[in-house]
Amino acid sequence: MPAETAAGPTRPLTARGEATLRRLLDAAEAEFGERGFHAASVSSITARAKVSQGTFYIYFPSKEAIFSALVDQIGHALRKHMALAVAEDTDPLLAQRDGLEAFLDFVQRHPGLYRIVQECQFVDEPAFRTYYERLAEGLSRSLQRDVGPGGLTPGDAQVRAWAIMGIGHFLGLRYGLWQKTRPRKAVMDEVMSFIGHGIAAKTSGARR
DSSP: OOBOOSSSSOBOSSHHHHHHHHHHHHHHHHHHHHHOTTTOOHHHHHHHHTOOHHHHHHHOSSHHHHHHHHHHHHHHHHHHHHHHHHTTOOSHHHHHHHHHHHHHHHHHHOTTHHHHHHHHHHHOHHHHHHHHHHHHHHHHHHHHHTBSTTSBOOOOHHHHHHHHHHHHHHHIIIIIIIIOSOOOHHHHHHHHHHHHHOSSOOOTTOOO
């Protein structure tokens, strides 16, 4: 039998139960991503997952519950994907580039990402905020860690994290969602020039 948890889906105690939960979440991602929260239904999710509606309710009490759990799961998967992409980077700017490219790769692998996360603002606003806040927390920690000689200049890591996330968000929107492609190298070179140097002209002896 599954085991009850304080938050999130009811966690199964067997490999078979874990596989069923995985199928339900995968089906929910496809269904919500293609049809949106309001058009999707428990019956359409269970049909995709090839399980009964009775089985669904063992793991989730409602459509809203699986939607919120899905947003949490997507956020966790995205953070893990990005962390693995930068794990061996020693150059701070290379790590930022690899992190952005990992995000854009994730967008291509999960075409429903934008629709699901944006709808979450109206279905479960705390989960919506948590999705972004956890991304920002991880990024700000890495930015703060890399401050120092040969690394990054001192500054507000939280502000920088949200700014970089904004860049990634709209790159994903333009290229991953609308054009269904990855930005060319020249595009990423320009992005990293912006992140690394800004857009203000540098003059000799200029004061900040």
